[in-house]
Every structure is written in structure tokens, then in C-alpha cells.
Amino acid sequence: MERRRLYGVIAQFESPGDLLAAAQRAYAEGYRKMDAYTPMPIHGLAEAIGFRRNYLPLLVLIGGLFGCGAAYLMLWSIETIIYPLNVGGKPFNSWPAFIPITFETTVLFAALAAVFGMLALNGLPMPYHPVFNVPSFALASNDRFFLCIEAKDPKFDYEATRKFLESQHSREVSDVEL
């Protein structure tokens, strides 16, 4: 039978433990292009499927520094260059008075970086994804755990991969169509 255009093969597990074990073995088997889907974060799972670098903290740092610099620069220039005013005999550059705003802006930009950075890196919003085509995948947001090995994977072989997944105490294994 000729291949329908396939995204990958997905296995459903009942407990995080089983999934984690399966993921580790799959990685050991040499599978690289795979992803696991769970209703809640499971520690070590991402590493298990070969996730290494997380750039988010760096983004947040940059965001924070930008906010900090921008805010103070703005205040300083307003009060000393753009329109200096004698306010209650205070010096033009009353840096102590500028700290609160600088701080708040720092936090604001860092937080924005964190959230939008996370969404961007995760490629969200993404209304459509092949895995949604699997009927039982709705349970991924409830009490089931999924491991999907993608067709893109060089080591991917429909029959072999399917067999492999079935061998991992999975509850069911189904195809993910594009």
C-alpha cells in the first residue's frame, strides 16, 4: 500500500513514567525528530528527547537591560537637556527620584520579553498542527501522554518505528497525517 502523506507516528501512554521511559529508549534507538505531548510538565522529558539549549533567560536579560537603560536615558534627557526645570530647588539630574521609574520599566520589559519570547520560541500561536488530526489527541490535555516520532527523522521507517512504539507499553499507536 502506497504511503499517505505522513507527519509521523504517535503513541499514547497512560503514565508519565511509561512515556519518559519510552522517550529515553527512542533517543537511544537514535531517533532525533520526535516530540512528546503531556497534560502537564514532566521533568526530564525534554532532555530525554534531546532538547538542549534554552535561550529564554538570555532574552529576558536583554529585555530587562533595555528597559533599564531606555527609562533612565529618557528621564535624564528630559530633565537635563530637553526641558530642564527648577523643581523645588532639586538638581536637574535628581537620579534618586528617577530610580522607581527605571526599576518599573526594567521589570516591564523583562516580563514582556519572557512571555513573548516564550511564545515566539514555541512558535505560538499556531492554530493548526498535524497531531491534532489524531482523534485521541484531545486527551493530551487531560490524562494521557503521547510520544510522536516524525517522518522527517532520517531513521524513520514506518513499519519499524510503529513496531518500536508499540513495544513501549503504549496504550495505542496511531498515524499522524498531514
Next chain:
Amino acid sequence: MSIFGALFIGGGLLWVLNEVNRSPYVTDVGVALDQPVPFSHKHHVAGLGIDCRYCHSTVEISSSAGMPPTETCMSCHSQIWADSPMLEPVRASFRNDQSIRWTRVHDLPGFVYFNHSIHVKKGIGCATCHGRVDQMPLMWKTNTLYMEWCLECHRQPERFVRPRGQVFNMAYRAPSDQLALGRKLVEEYKIRKLTDCSVCHR
């Protein structure tokens, strides 16, 4: 993407607002308002070479430059164009002692206090604010009269001052070394950088 889209739209709106706010639609810059009599500064100033002060007689002594009374118009127009229909409102005004109601072109808000005499005395030319009036068939604003615009000069008078002799000279062109000249005049005329609020607002 929707989030970023929202941000862009928001930003865009603000930008549009800002543009509208500086556009002639709001500022009336370059817009000739209609007047009871189509008085042409071009004709009277450039054409006949009448000095500003002939009509705006108090510009050197008072806050208000002074609008000419109908008398002033009639001093000539009782002979010249004595029966031009265009000037009928003027004659009517003189006849029935009814003022002509001109539309104000340079209209400052009520909380801004401007004094012509001091600006003239300190060497700010008429044209600096009012533009080449001698080339305006009908009167219009050439500047927004926004506060940011006033501040340009109050912060750096040297960029705009001219010799006192040249104040009423419409055709005066700032020399290439304006800044040098400016600094000299600022020194000479004891011009202070007046950015105190109470100079204009009280």
C-alpha cells in the same frame, strides 16, 4: 502573531494622531481664512510699499500690534477705489460706525500672553513668525504657533534674531553666519533665554 498585530495597530494609531495634530487641518498653517474684505497684504506691502507700522501702529509700544481702525483704510480709500464694490463693507463700516469683524488668523489660546513690542525691540522680524506677508494675497499662518514652536526661539534666540533695523524688512535673508551674528546680537540686545512658564502663562 495577533498580539504583535495589536501592538502595531496601536502604535500606528498614535502616529496618525500625531500627524493629524500637526497637519494644516488642525493648525491652519497655509490656510487662508475668509475675511469680510479680501484684504491683500501682497498688494499693500509689496505693491504699494506701505510699512507694517502704518496700520499696525502699536506694534512697537504695546503687547497688541493693533488693528487699523476703519479710519485708516478710508484715509486712502475715500479717494482711491472709492466706489469699488469690494470695499463696500469698509465704507459701510465708516458710514454706520459699525466695526469690520475680521477673522483672527494668528489666534493664541486665552492662557497665552504674547507681547509684540518686546519681540520687535529684541530684533525678531515680523516675517520670522508671520512669514512673507508681503507675498500673501490673503492672510494665512505660516507657523503652527504651537508651544514647541515658540520654544525653538526662546531656547536658541541666536538662530532667529536680526538687526533691529531689519525687523520690518520683509525680504530680509538671514546671513550665512546667522549663528555668529545671532550670538553677537543676543549679547548686544541683552536677550535672555526665557523658558520660564510665567513669561507666557499667568
Next chain:
Amino acid sequence: MMQPKNSLLDLSAIRARLENARGEEYWRSLDEVAQTAEFQAFVDNEFTPGTSEWKNPLGRRDLLKLLGASIAFAGLTACTKQPPEKIVPYVRAPEDMIPGKPMYFATAMTLGGYAAGVLVESHMGRPTKIEGNPEHPASLGATDAFAQASILTLYDPDRSQVVLRNGLISNWAAFLAEVGLLREGLLAKEGAGMRILTETVTSPTLAQQLKDLLAEFPEARWHQYEPAARDSAVGGAKLAFGEPVNTIHRIGQADVILSLDADFLASGPGSVRYAREFAARRREGGDRMNRLYIVEAAPSSTGSIADHRLPLRASDVEPFAWAVAAALGVAVPAPGSPAPSGWVEAVAADLKKHAGSSLVIAGDQQPVAVHALAHAINAALGNAGKTVVYTEPVEAAPVEQGESMRQLAEDMRAGRVETLVIIGGNPVYNAPADCEFRQGLLKVKRRIRLGLYDDETSGLCHWHLAETHYLEGWGDARAFDGTVTIQQPLIAPLYGGKSAHEVLAVLSGKGELAGHDIIKEYWRGRLGEAGFEKTWKTALHDGLIAGTAVAPKNVSVRKDFAAALPAPKGQEGMELCLRPDPTIWDGRFANNGWLQELPKPLTKLTWDNTVLISPATAERLGVANGQVLELRRAGRTVRGAAWILPGHAENSATVHLGYGRTRGGKIAEGPGFSAYPLRTSDAPWGGGGLAVSKTGATYKLACTQDHHSMEGRDLVREATVDEYRKDPHFAQHVVHGPVKELSLYKEFKYEGHSWGMAVDLNACTGCNACVVACQAENNIPVVGKTEVARGREMQWIRIDRYFKGGLDDPEVCHQPMMCHHCDHAPCEVVCPTGATNHSSEGLNQMVYNRCVGTRYCSNNCPYKVRRFNFFLYSDWDTKSLEPMRNPDVTVRSRGVMEKCTYCVQRINSARIESEKEGRRIRDGEVVTACQAVCPTQAIVFGDMNDPNSRVAKLKKDPLNYGILDELNTKPRTTYLARLRNPNPELKKG
């Protein structure tokens, strides 16, 4: 019913504290508790008439505003365009008028007939501000609060604007016709049945016109009446000298002054000048400092600055005068003096010691005997010709007006009056009750009235003619020393009124003469043709006709005057003490919002008169502030709210006249109660036999100062002359202010000008002139009684009044409080929009159009001198008020903060002029409105960088101190500590 209890507890508590207090003890507010209850009541009924909500009901404008607001919320305010504006030039430009530059004209305002010279500022033909006329003897450049507020009366929309016949709109021509017939009838019987009633007349022209009229109608009579007339001055002079004379005091020459219930610094002819001379002698401190004793019932401005004040019932002043006279060897019997032992002796001794340089002044409200005695004492001390000068009368016909009115009323009731012409005044409202003027008037066949307002009197007259305001018509008047001023109009009659001169011309058959011609012709006759035009012009220019002061004359006290004196009748029970109101006088200013809202100098009450009683009396009667009392005297009763005034005499109740108007303007009608029903022609200023009873009702009063004690804080600093000699710097040693330059930051340098103000507490009498002057100069709105009661009054100057010492006889201090323009201004730091900040000349500038109204600045102002437009207080609707406003000052809108600007508009115009001439601003070139008007020159403003300026010198004065400078606010307004010059013989017990 909680209130009295509370306040009684309060009072007794105070007593307790004062008894076991050593030295000068400051005491607390009398009526916090009452106050809270009262305030609650106010906020409960917000929508009572008079509140601003009522002033701007939800109407078209409000909806538009809401619309505007919603647009604004859409973020478009920046884009809203201004409505197109019109320029309306002259058709024919008037002579020497420069648009944008004010012009000044000299004229005079009269009160009680006596003139005070003024200069009127006029913008494009619109009078906007009254200043004093430095040339004029009664002004010397200052004015009183009344003159300042008169500009508002000029533009008052409630002034009568038409000729009324039987209450229906008629016209001048119809009146002329009527007068034609009238004259025929009168000429037939030589004017029999014709009466003319005027107020006090000093105008030579008017007097002449009346004389001519009476010559034409021999049977006609001329009566004068006004409530605050100086009958006893006239009567007293007759008694003492056998003829009416005018008394002029040379306060400046007097070292020791005894005031017998005379408020000579704050009311009466010449008071402005007297105040100036008095203050001059105070200011010198040292040995030349004068000493003032005063005996009076209710504390007055004069009393508050006196060195020794003895609270005596008004009726006890006469016995006191007898005693002093006797002690000084005047040949009079000496009855028992009501004063505490030693007082009379000490005062007499002090007067004797300064024989020739002492002065005794009798109050206008005291009986003739007191005046006669005062004359006698001054004579005995040899003061006549030195500190007191007698001249020919200034009044055209000095009569005892009470008597004059009594006769008129009698004739009217007897039906002997057919025609009555009432020029000014308001007799129906203010004639003595026993005259039953109303009933009499109704018997008169033809009643003609000329008046500013369609008031109680006009309501009962067949003809009402609109009168011209003194700024609208020609006239002339004499000052306290007789100097004549020609009153010239600043503006054509706004409501087509006629002046008394014009009406009299009509009555005397001369037909329609212009006021100008009448006056000018009279003086042409008086001064002669020769060079008249020139004299006339100078007279108009200077605001006075030189050499018209009345001549001094030598008079001697009649030997037998004592015999002629009516014996002093002892008063039993409580006494009623009637006085003209300190802010609305006899009621003529009742429709003037500025004066209505002006806090009374001593009580700080606005919009009302009250029954003033002493704490002890209050305790005895068991009343608290605001409780309504019923006053019954001579079978007549009135009801009014009580107010406890420390320092008031026991068993005496003072009531101010002028309130309780029933007709004559939106503002006049309503506030307070009329005390005229208690006024009888035999006791015009009240007397004994007053029955006071509680009604159980309470009345809301609007007081601008709830707390009367300094709480031991060194706000007003003072010392006796001796202490001052020992330690001239005492004022600066009271509080340990911050070490100089106690600041983490580098101080700003103020090159160029650096403005500052010094206020001399030693000169301030709390007369309120500055408050009104400021209100007029700076377009400050009136907010109404309810808003004042909620603590929202808008006057930029608040004259703080503190009591100290005993509850029954406290010392009073006044402290004018306006923006201090602190160099370390707490208000500026907290403004989120930078709407208030410091100018390069040290001004704390307030930018209304940048203010969003967070009120943070006011909260953070330790002096609480900022004022907030909680509602749209400025009247943007009333057209007639628009020309009154000062064109150089923004009219504030709703929701913005405002405050004293040091009259920055005046500073700016001075700066522009000086820069055009390429020089510095000279000292005295910038004069703030409050400084200009101050009769005692207590306020000095100027450039502190100019070492020779008056203000710079005062700042170096040892008495100079900054209030709350321990907060390191570095105020630019500082005070000169107050000095007292008590008589060592009279140490307070």
C-alpha cells in the same frame, strides 16, 4: 441639642486649663465639635441654593462638557481646534488710547458722604481695578476694602437698569413729563408738602442744587438720613463748642492715644490715612513707638492692634470717659468707673505725661456726651491744634440725621407730605423702627426714588430711577478734611442711569442737563473764569482741587458744657450693641459677592451677621455657636445665630447691621438677619434692656477659620518694646531653623531679579483691603456660602487671626498668609505634570493650563495657601462681568489649582518696559495689588538681589523671620515680628 452641652464642656475645660496655666497659654478652638456637626449638615444637603452645583445645573453647557470629556477620553483633545475668533477694531480710534495698555483716571468714591480719592485702571475703556490716589489726603495711595469691591458693584448684573413706574417698565421721557406737572402743582403752593431725602451730602454742587431748589420752593424741606451717620459727632461738637465743627486727628503726632470705642483705623472718614499715620509710628519701634488704649465692647480691627484693650459694654464707655475726664481735672462729676481698679488712673497718668502729644478719640457710635468729654479732655491736655484739629464742617448741612428722619416720618404719618423724593439711601429698609417709615411712606401721594438697586424702598415708590454708579457719572465730593474731588466717569452708564445732579436739575425745572455740564458750570462759577479750563484739567488729572481743604478754626470748650451733658443712664440687664458691618457696612454692599464672602476681620465669618457674645455670657445663657437666639428690645424682636467672640464685653450682644435684605439683588436677598427692627431713633446704636432667649433652632454659619489657637507654634512672634530692646533678634531665636545650606544639593543661584516679600505684623490691622484687592486684580471667583463652609473659599490671601492669652480678654494677632514662593517648594516636587515650578527669578509659578488637578501640591503645602477650582467657580455666563476681568490674568476653569503669583502679570509688564529701555527693574516699579492697597504699608514686595530695595533692607531687619523655616522650605515671603508697647503700670493680672 448635643452642641450646647459639648461647647459648655469645652468652655469650662478651657477655663480649667487657663487657671492652672502659667504665663501666656494658648487655648483651643471653641467649636470643633459644633463645627463637625455643622459640616456634616452641609455635606448632607449639597444641593441647597447658593452651592455651585446650583450655579451650574446640568444644562447645555454641562452636556457639552461631558461630550468634550468623552471626546477627550477618546484621546482626541489634542486635536480639538479653537473656535474661530473675531477681531473688532475701532471705526475711529480714540485719542491716546493704546490697545493692550491700561490707562489710569483719578476720581473719588464716597462712603457716608465722605470722599476717598482713587485711581481707576482702565483697559480699552473698561474700568477693571481701583487703586488709591497718592495725591489724595484721605488715600495717600491706599484704599479700604469697600473701594476695592466697588468695581464689582459697577458691573453688578442685578443693578436696576430701567425707569420703573408703579413697578412697570417706563422711560425717562415719561418721568420728565410727570415732573412737569409736579412742578406746576408745587409752584402754586411754594413747594408745600414737598420733601427731599438724601444721604449725607458733602458735594458742593449737590448742596448748591438743593439750596436753589429750596429757594424756589420755600415750603419744601430737605432731610438727610443714613444709618451710619455721625450724629453724635455733630451733637457732641455742638455740646462742647456750641457749634458743629469737623474734627481731624493728627494720629502721627500722638504718642499716646485713648480710643473710646472708636474703630478709627478701620472705619469712618479718614480711617485709611489714620491707619497709615498710626502704623508709621508703630514701625519705628524704639522710643518713638506710640501707645494705644482702647475701650470697646466687641473687638474691632483697631482693638486688635491696641497695646491695651479693655472690654467694656458700650454703655459703660461713657462712665469710663467721665472718670478719665475727672482724673484729668476736667470740671465734671466723677461717677464710679466700670474699669478695673488702676486702669483709669494709669491711662490718665499716661495721657497727662504726654500732654500735647496725646489724643482721645470718641467713637461715632458713642453718645454725644462721650464726644463732648473727648473734646474737653483733649482741650485739658492741650492737644487741640496739635494732635486734634477743628475745622469748619465738611458736610454741606451737618444735622443730626436721626432727628431729621424722625421729623420726616412724623410728617409723613401725619399726612403732611405729598411728594417725597428719595435720593439714594434705602430708608424703608434701614430707617429706625420707631419711625415706622413704611407706614408713613404709604401715606405719601407721590414717591420718587433714585437708586442703584430696585430695593425695598423702590418697591414702595411710584417712580424708580436707575442711579449711576460713581464710576459712571459726574459728581464731586469732599474728603474728611474737606478736600474736593471731581468724580469723573470711567465708562458711559452701563444701564442708562442718571446721577443725583441730573435728577435735581430736572426737579428744579432746568430740564435735561448733562452731569458733566452741571458740575463744570458750578465750579466755573466757584473758581471763576480766569484760567478755569486749566484748573479743571489739573483737578481731573490730580483727582482733587488744590486748596479746597476746609479752614481750621479756633474753638474753645464751653465752661458749662458739663451741666448740659445728659447724665449717663446705667444699663440694667443685657445690652444691645449695634454696629455697621465690617464688610457690607449699612447694607449698601449687600449685593457685592466679594464683600459678602470676605471673612469678617475678627470672627472670620462670611455671608452672615451674628449675635456676638462673650464666652462667659454664652456659658451663662448656655448657647453655642450657630444656635438661633431671639433678641427682644423695646417690644421688638429679631432672631439671629449666636457666635461666641472671645474678648467681647460681658452682658452685651453686638449685632452688625446691613443683612437680612428682602429686595435688591440675588446676593443681597437671603443671608443673615436684619437688626434694624431693634433700632430706635432714641437709641440708634442700641442700649440696655435686651432680652435674649434661645429658640432651640440652629443656623449654619460659614467660617473660614475653625481653629483659633496657635497650639504653641511660633507662627506669630511678638515681644514688648522692652524685650525687643534687650534682644532685637528675639524673633529669629524662637525656633532653631535648619543650619544654613542644610541641603544635599547645590542651591540654585538667582542672578538677575530675585523677588521677595516682607509682611510687617506690627502694622497689619486685618482690615481685609488686600484680600479684596487681590480678588479684583486676579479674577478670583466667588464660591458661595455652602462652598465656603466646606472649606473651599478661593481668596488667595487668607488673613489668619489667632487669639492668645485669656479667654475673656485675649490678645489678637493678624497674619496675612499667601503663597510663600519657597525656594525649596514642597508643592513643586510632587506635581506630576510640572505645572508648578520655579522661575529663574524665584517665583513659584503656577501654570493653570498645564494643571490636571491632582491637588497633591495643596496637600503638600505646609502653609495651605493653594486654592482649587472644585467646580466651575468662575462665572463664564454673566456677560456684564466679562469686561470687569483683568485681561492680563487667565480666568481659571474647573479642576485647576491656583494661588498667589506675586502678581506676576505686573512683574512681566514691568520687565518688558525695563528691557525695552535696557535697564533693570527699579525698586517700587513692581507693586503687588495687596501691597498697593495696604493702608498701613504692611506689605513690601521687591527684588532681594537689589541691596537698596526696601524689601532687601527689611529682610536684614532683626525682626524679620520666616514662618515654618525649620522645614527648610526657604520661603520668600517673610514676616516682621510684632511689637507691643504696653504701659508698665498696667501689667495684665
Next chain:
Amino acid sequence: MEAEQRQDPGAAAVAATRAGEVPVIGPGHTYASVTGKISEIVLTTKTPRGWIIGFAISFLLTMMLLFTIASLLVKGVGLWGINIPVGWGFDIINFVWWIGIGHAGTLISAILLLLRQEWRTSINRFAEAMTLFAVACAGLYPLMHMGRPWLGYWLLPYPNTMGTWPQPRSPLVWDVFAVSTYATVSLLFWFVGLIPDLATLRDRTKSRPLRVVYGMLSMGWRGSAIHWQRYETAYLLLAGLATPLVVSVHTVVSFDFAIGIIPGWHTTVFPPYFVAGAIFAGFAMVLTLAIPLRKFYRLEDFITMRHIDNMGKILLATGLIVGYGYLMETFMAWYSGSQYEQYMISNRMNGPYQGYYWALIFCNILTPQLLWFSRFRRNLLALWLISLVVGVGMWLERFVIIVVSLHRDFLPSSWGMYHGTKYDWSMYIGTIGFFLALMFLFIRVLPMISIFEMRTLVPEPDGKAKH
């Protein structure tokens, strides 16, 4: 076999003992049961009558709020009781009160998250919602208290034709930044927390339109392990940022007063004691809401007595800090030797407003002392009443700080009195209605407890507690 294990109560017990003495989740729960129980409140349960009545009432109050705001715009803030000297009244009192309440949410989510207090899980979601709505109410006041609210945007720095800028030395400008930042971060924090649960709702709802809506909101979340990885990092970082933020916000609010020179305002103790006060008020409000919710929606399994007990303890602790603040104020007034400070305190205690002061002491210092006894901490009614009393007390505290300090400052001549008018009250009650209305909507359309975080508390099917 596995099936039995899953039902085995023993396992839950084991988990419980690990988690701590009292369990933070009722026994016998599975991923499915947790998911089901919480999501059904939103999805399947038909709207209870109680909800409808409650929402109707709070909606009417919201209308009253709108009326008040309209009248203020038309006539001006003069409708309030404010005056000179008391330029701030209910407006700023309520602002501080609301913003204080708004602190509990972020505190629970952020600080307790960092402190690994897993009992927070079941309360943080609606605590955060509460924060958002409280901040919304708070935000109304600084805007409406202005004389010219339509110019409020002048407090933001933006290039304009006037060439003017805000004045950054003013605490009010700090407020603008602090409060808006706080609102934004809280919103993000709340929304990020919601994403996986929105996905759950998306996958469980029967109705197509709802699926579309929840689908959009969940932005296609599919629970990828890598996403979870970044997600948790972001969540943790947000918590780390929110923690100093929450402290800074009320510090800045306290600067509104501490920067002033008015006796009773000018105090260095304000920042810490305002923050403590905020947490105090916040937790009181959480309890005020949590106890009824727990009852009506039978959430006893998720909001266990352990939660209630802990919150009681926190209430007590913060209450004591606040009490210390009052003590120091008084001590410093005496110690400063400044007659103005001393008068301020004596005026609080014996002045015209002494009633407010003593009521405040009763509400904020005496009442919480009951919480020393577990009897009261575990008695729901008692605890609920105490939390109400504390809420009132914190309002009184702001009244005393703002009004009683202002009404008698330096010059006795300028002293005055202040009383709220009906507009003050209608605005205050109106915002309470607005707050409740939002709260009602929230519990109806969104999971009021974080489902995915609850899942992590469920013992793993094969008996290993997971975390």
C-alpha cells in the same frame, strides 16, 4: 491491575504524607477526575441561581459606578467631600485599599511559587484574577480624582506639540509606571498560567463556538515537552520578576505619602509597613472569596483545611508587622521631638477622628490575635468574619493616614474637617460591585483553579508522587 492501583486510596495517603502533614488535595483523585471536576464548573454545569442573583446585584452596582463617574465628569470632583486642607479623601483611600488587595494574587503566585509552597496551586488562579480586578478598580481612582481627568494622559511621557513632559520627581508619575507595569505583568502572568487550561477546555467542550474561542485563546497549545520546558522557564522568570515588582508597587504607593512633608505622611517606615499591610489586606480578601467559593462549588478536595490554616497564619503574621508599623509611628513621633509629629499622633488618638483610629486598632491589631488559636483558624465562619473585619480595618488605616494627617497639619488657621458625600460612597460601593461582577464572570467562564498544576499534585498512577 493498573486500574485498581489508580483507585488505591493508600497511594493517595502515601502522597499526602510526602506532601506534608495535611494533604493539599483530597484523596482518590486522578488526572481525569481533577480535569473533569474543575473544567465542568465552566463547561457542563448549568448556571446556578446563586450566581445569577449575585451577578445581577453586582452589575447594578456597576451601573451606579458609571453614573457617579458621569456626574463627576459633568460637574467636577467638588461633588466629593474633599476641600482645602483635605485635598484627598475617599479617592486615594480607595485607590490604596484596592491596590493593596491587589497584592495577594501575585504574591501567592510568585513568591509562594519561588518558595515551592505547593499548597498555593489551588488558590493562585483566582487570587491572580482577584489581583487583576482589584487593580482595575484601583486604577479608576487616580484617574477620576483629577480635576481634569480627560488630561490624564499628560502623566505619560510622549512627544507632544507643547514640548512638555511629565515631572518624574513626583510620586504620582512613579505610580503611573508602577501600577501600569503591575497590571501588565499580572495580566501576562495570569494569562500564561491559563494557556494549558484553555487548551484543556478547548479539547473538552462540546460546543463548536466555545471550541473556537478557547482554541484562539489557547493559541494552539499542544503540550509539547519542549514547549513545557520553555513555558516553565518563562513562568519561573515571571515569578522572579513579579516578586520584586509586587514589593516595589506598594512601596511606590507609600511614597505618595512618605515623600510629602505632612506630619503623619513623612515617615520612613511607610514602605515596609504598606507592603505588609497590602499582603494583610490581600489575604483577607482571598479568604473572604475563597471560603464561600469552596462551599458553593464543593472544592473541599482542592482547597483543603491546610490552605485555610496557612492563610490564617499569614494573616496573623502580616497583621503583626502592620501592628509594629503603628507602634513605630507612635514611637517615632515621640522620639522625633517635633511638636508637629507629636500633635499628629495625639490628634489621631484624641482628635475629632479618634473613633476611626481606635476602630482601626481594634480591626487590624486586636481581632487578628484570635488567629493564634487553631480553633479560630479552622473555623470557617470565624475566619471569614475576621477576614472581613481586617478588610474594613485596612480601609480605616488609609482613612487615618490620609484624612486625619491632612486635616490638621502645620498652620492651625488652615485646619478643617472632611466627610465623604454620597458621591464618595457611591463611587466606593460602585467599584466593589464592579470587582464582584468581574469575579462572577471569571468563575463562570474560566477554570478558577489551575488544572495542569493540580495534575502535578496527583500521585502518579504507579504510585510515585510526581514532582
